[in-house]
Every structure is written in C-alpha cells, then in structure tokens.
Amino acid sequence: MLKRERQSSSRTTKGNEIDQNNNYDVNGTQKLSTEEVMRVAGARYVQFSSQGYEDFYTPMHHFGYALSGLCGEETKDVEIALLLLAAAEKVGYQQFERASRLLLQCEGIASFKGTLVQKVVCYFAEALRERIDIETGMYASKGNQEMSHYVQGLGSNLAYIACHQEVPFHPVLQFAAIQAMIEAVANESRIHVIDLEIRFGVQWTGFIKALAERKKCPVELLTVTAVGVRGKQNIKETGKRLTSYARSLNLPFQFKEVIVSDMQDINDHLFDEIKDDEAVVVYAPLVLRTMILRPRCLENLMKVMRTINPCLMVVIEVEANHNSPSFVSSFIDALFYHSAYFDCLETCMKQNKFKVIIEGLLREGIWNIVAAEGSERIARSVKLDVWRAFFAKFGMVETSFSNSSLYQASLVAKKVCWTTLDRNGKGLTVGWKGTPIHSLSAWEFS
Secondary structure, eight states: OHHHHHHHTOOOOOHHHHHHTOEEOTTSOEEOOHHHHHHHHHHHHHHHHHTTOOOOOSOTHHHHTTOTTSOHHHHHHHHHHHHHHHHHHHHHTTOHHHHHHHHHHHHHHOOTTSOHHHHHHHHHHHHHHHHHHHHTTSSOOOOGGGGHHHHTTTOSSHHHHHHHHHSSHHHHHHHHHHHHHHHHTTTOSEEEEEESSOTTOTHHHHHHHHHHTOOSSOOSEEEEEEEESSOHHHHHHHHHHHHHHHHHTTOOEEEEEEEOSSGGGOOGGGGTTOOTTOEEEEEEESOGGGGTTOHHHHHHHHHHHHHHOOSEEEEEEEOSOOOOSSHHHHHHHHHHHHHHHHHHHHHHOOOHHHHHHHHHHHHHHHHHHHHOOGGGOOOOOOOHHHHHHHHHTTTEEEEOOOHHHHHHHHHHHTTSTTEEEEEETTEEEEEETTEEEEEEEEEEEO
16 A cells, blocks of 8 residues: 555656755765655665565664665664554554554654654654544544644744745745736736735735836736735734835835635625726635635635636645545655655744744644544645646636746745756746645636
C-alpha cells in the first residue's frame, strides 16, 4: 500500500533545482532538508517492506547498514521517520495495536526540542495517536472548534504580517497576481475589486500605487469590496488603512464590505451596487479550499461569480492533495508538504514568537488531516488540475500570465534562493526546494 502511495507522491523538479537548493553544515558537508529526509525514509520503507521487514518492533540498528552516506543525525532522523511511516500504514489497515506499538517507539526517540525532522515527526505522531484513540473509542474527537484558526488561515494579526514579509510563497504569487490584474484593467477608468479573503489587505497597496501612477487612462474610481464571514471589525480597520493610503496618493477610492454569517449565504443581490461601467476583478486567495467539504456552498459562490462576470478571477490555492479517500495517500502528501513548509519557516522567519504561532496553525492543520474524518475534516486541499476540472463546469477559461507577471514573481523568488517558481500549464506554482506549496491561476468567464 505504502509503495503505491509513495510512487504517486513522487516529486518532479527541474534538473538544475536540486543542485542550487542544497544545504550544507558547518563542515561543508551536504545536508538533507527536512522534506528530503522524509522522502529518503519513504524510499527505505518501501525497500525494507519488499525485503520482508513487516514488523519494526525490534531495535533499529539494522537500518543503519542501509543508510550509508548519511551523517549520524540524519540516520537517526530517517529511522524515526521510518517508524512514523510504518505506524501510518498500520493505521491505514486499521491495525491499531501494531500502530500504537510503533508510535511508542517513535515517541520514545523523537522530541519536540530535537531536530526539525523530529519536531515534524512529533506533530504527525500525536495526530496519529489521537486518530487511533478516536477509532478505538478511547478519545472523543475535538470537533471543528479546534480548527477555528486553521479555517481563518493566518488571521489578521502581527504573525500574518511577519509571515507575509518573511516567508516567500505569498509575496511571490501576489506580485504576479497583482500584475495580472493591473494588465486586465489597463484601459479601464472605473475598477471594482472583489476580495474573498482580504485579511490585512497588504496585497492591495501595490495595486493602489500602480493605479495612482498610471498616466494613460487615469482612474476615476477604484472600489474594493471585501467579502467576509468573521472579524468584521478587522475588515473595517483594513478598509480604513486602504482608504488612507489611497488618499495619500490622490487616488479616488472607496471601500465596501459584504459580511455574511456563512459563505453559503452569498448571493447576486449582495453585489447589486456594482455599476455597469465598472471593470470587475475577483481575488480568491486560499479561500476556495475551505469550501471543498461543502460542494453546494462552493458551487453557489462560483455561480454568483459567473453572474457578476468579472474580466478576471485570480485564484491562489494550496498545491497539495489532502483530499484523497486513501488515508495513507493523504498522510504522505501532508508529511512531505508540511516538512517543506516547516523547513522554510526555520530558514526564513526571524522572530521566534511569530514562528511559533505559524507552527501552531500548521500543527492544527496536521491534526485535522490525520486525525479527523467526515464533517470535522476541514483541511481538504486539492491540486491545480482538480481546480481546472471544477472551474470548467462554470464556463471558466484559464489565461496565461504575461512575461511581466512572471518577471515580477521571479524577482521576489530570487530573494530567497531555495524558493522555486515553476509554470504549471498556464498557471504557476511556488515551492520550497522543489516541493510545490501554492498555485496561482487566472480565469475568465466565457
């Protein structure tokens, strides 16, 4: 089972990316990244399983002979990850007693205060432990209330600002997204932006500045409408900041809110104030995935967007498959994805207090992917190809990003040398050391 999932989760990267993304220790020895350690463990597990090592209850010394070329710390990390993968496969087969014994070994070796690999293993091990306890009736599920922070993404707080400034994924895609939207409204004087997840609104400062500096076709009015289901006060504060910034640049600007108790309440009439002479663009950053669990809600939103008929809809999503019906498949994809993300946080985030907050949010996501099921399973990201098939049902046509958009994104990506930016059909993916993290796509309604 794990062999099939391991092969289906294999990474594809450009040949030259591996060389330029290597990391080295103080002695100049090449080190494996957290995600690479996990992949080595996956490959070793498949190898050992094919050789008949189905039980991993015995001491791990015999693995060391097969891990030549790794330093002592890396060997230990790989062995811990092997235990985690073995436990996950046993959970997939509902062999909970065997999985529990493997986790005991894993928990006895790994530490939250150990290497980054050990920390990630601990997060996944505790989620596996809770899944076992839930499945065997020893523990009641936490329920959706524990996922409030995860549903809200990073929230509107200082941790979000720090993450936005220091972690490259969002800025890389936002620069490309904003450039695409600027090009879409290049000949329009009245522009209306609908933001489905505005948070602090930092993405719009560059957009406002570009429009204020535009000589050809001066802007008569820019309207930003923020759609939200929570934190109305934060949205108001965001509106005040954007209004003040636009005023400082002498750009005619107004800010509107569409606040609903639930996204399923979105309807055409909430946008009746959109004028016929306004060019509309829609921005959907990391919001559609929160509705995968509720297809009717998602379909309703897309029908409303189709009725509005924007000249462009830009979508940013998690580029991972966390919605597989196979537990092992989702587990492995989540393990590789979060390993890369934690590695990025360790490299990029300078202020530990904010890094701890972001790690806590990722920890909630891990718990939800691994331990929750049914309506409690909110973390259900899918890859761009799945979104393409979904958007096609609503007459949406994907458009390519211009060379200017790609240039803007590449400038930001180059600031952190391990950030990878790749084309995905007409869309883009940004990642860490070759592992995709987020996707960006742009759409028109036919």
